Amino acid sequence: MxxxxxxxxxxxxxxxxxxxxxxxxxxxxxxxxxxxxxxxxxxxxxxxxxxxxxxxxxxxxxxxxxxxxxxxxxxxxxxxxxxxxxxxxxxxxxxxxxxxxxxxxxxxxxxxxxxxxxxxVDVKGVRVYDEGFFLDTGSPHFIKFVKDPSEIDVYEQGKFWRHHELFAPDGTNVNFVGPVKDGKVIMRTFERGVEDETWSCGTGAVASAIATFVNSGEGNSFVMSVPGGELTVSFNAVDEETFDNIWLKGPAxxxxxxxx
Missing domain, CATH: 3.10.310.10 (Diaminopimelate Epimerase; Chain A, domain 1)
Known part of the structure; x- marks a missing residue:
């Protein structure tokens, strides 16, 4: 080269x-x-x-x-x-x-x-499972709500869900998301292709924010707290499965x- x-x-x-x-x-x-x-x-x-x-x-x-x-x-x-x-x-x-x-x-x-x-891009379709939510925000994401993301073994659990038969054959990214506290949502992500936890994931933050809305029925703007800092996600909910005017904002x- x-x-x-x-x-x-x-x-x-x-x-x-x-x-x-x-x-x-x-x-x-x-x-x-x-x-x-x-x-x-x-x-x-x-x-x-x-x-x-x-x-x-x-x-x-x-x-x-x-x-x-x-x-x-x-x-x-x-x-x-x-x-x-x-x-x-x-x-x-x-x-x-x-x-x-x-x-x-x-x-x-x-x-x-x-x-x-x-x-x-607009999101059209949110799949709801007993274990969590799945949606595509430009990349596929599975969102699993947990009490405290800091206590999760992201590598081991992320690897399990990344290759789960529900998401075959291509697999999925995996996000472990906590409850809304003081207007913020803690999340951690296992990314396919990296095959490990990353300090942040933009499409994952969008997916997790929308899933938080679907799960709670409240909010159209969330501060997503990730290991590398904070991202703001805002959107318009057309209905429980369709979202547009989605914006991801943060430092670069x-x-x-x-x-x-």
Missing amino acids: KKTQFYKYQGTGNDFVLIDNRDNFFDRNNQKLIESLCHRRFGVGADGLMLLEKSEKASFTMRYYNSDGRESSMCGNGGRCIAAFATDLGVVNAGESFSFDAVDGMHEALVEGDVVSLKM KYVFEGTL
């Missing part, structure tokens, strides 16, 4: 390698290369890698890869970080709304300092850059 400039960003502890690929020089099909760049011992280290590419219908296109090197479904914190990246590159302007294309469709974003607001910050 020729010398490549990379950038590291994080959103509430969900960290990513970002590459400006508007010239299409990066081999996006090289799974081993992407996996090695995300490796925390032998590479840059990240939960995922994103390529910013040209788009004919929006400001840019976002391509997202999990740390296992496979192109994946939508990543909410990744979307917020690539919006900040695009602003730093001068592709878009801070303080002005813009749109970008992703695997699940078009997204609107607004960058104001270190805070990025991202409009998510440049960490460092270098040459591969």
Whole structure:
């Protein structure tokens, strides 16, 4: 691989390698290369890698890869970080709304300092099980309500539900969510593709906030407390299974850059 400039960003502890690929020089099909760049011992280290590419219908296109090197479904914190990246590159302007294309469709974003607001795709359909809730917020999520997420073995229990037959064959992300306390909801996430707990998950925060509403029948805006900080999720409930005008808001910050 020729010398490549990379950038590291994080959103509430969900960290990513970002590459400006508007010239299409990066081999996006090289799974081993992407996996090695995300490796925390032998590479840059990240939960995922994103390529910013040209788009004919929006400001840019976002391509997202999990740390296992496979192109994946939508990543909410990744979307917020690539919006900040695009602003730093001068592709878009801070303080002005813009749109970008992703695997699940078009997204609107607004960058104001270190805070990025991202409009998510509409949610249509919430499956209710005895054990929890399942919905797709650009990525599939199973939400299990618990008394205290801090006491959960996220790796072991997350791995169990991630591969459960209910979600075969592709599996699911898994969120352990506590009750609303002082306007905040504590959540922890096991992410497929990373195959471990991550410090934050944007699509998981959205899924958990909506499931909290469905479970309680109250609220349309929640502060989701994750190991890496806090995210705000707001939405409009059309009914108990349909949600639109969904926004994910929180910090997205440049960490460092270098040459591969």
